[in-house]
Amino acid sequence: MAMAAFNRQEEEKNLALEIEAVNAEFEALGFSWTTLQKKCPKQDRSRRVCQDIARAVLSSPQLLSQMLEKKQLPSAKLMETFPKKAVEKYRLYIIALVLIQRGDYPYVYSFVPQFLLEEEMR
Numbered sequence: 001m002a003m004a005a006f007n008r009q010e011e012e013k014n015l016a017l018e019i020e021a022v023n024a025e026f027e028a029l030g031f032s033w034t035t036l037q038k039k040c041p042k043q044d045r046s047r048r049v050c051q052d053i054a055r056a057v058l059s060s061p062q063l064l065s066q067m068l069e070k071k072q073l074p075s076a077k078l079m080e081t082f083p084k085k086a087v088e089k090y091r092l093y094i095i096a097l098v099l100i101q102r103g104d105y106p107y108v109y110s111f112v113p114q115f116l117l118e119e120e121m122r
Contacts, residue, residue, distance in 0.1 A: 015107040022108055025099045029071050031092050039092040049086045053078055054097035067098065 026032055041047050056078065057063045066074045073095055078087045087094070100109055 011107065018105045018108045022100060022103065022105055025103070026096065029095060029099075031095075036092055036096050039090065041090055041093060046086065046090065049083065050090045050094050050097060053082050053087065053090075053094050054101060056081065057094070057098050058101055064098070064102070067095070 023033065026036070041050055057067060057073070063074050063077060066077075073087070073091050075087050075091065097112070100112065
């Protein structure tokens, strides 16, 4: 029982450290968790589109480096493939997904909606 309590404390500590690290990345790009909460898509379909856009950024070294260098989503390039409204409206959410997925944040990543994780397994 003591070991379980110790493990839980370690997980909580690691989660707190990951949240701090992600928060620093968010601040470098000019937004916070509070801002992100207001910009999250409410519908599953919109979340799926955002996840697809994030995957596209992650799979393209050019788009990823452009996002990290300019500290903004390469919207014009993404609008060639994805709906303009989704790219514009959920820009911060997409950036957050990219940062969380490319970083070493397993605890924070576990909070990504479950259907997104299932699609990655396919």
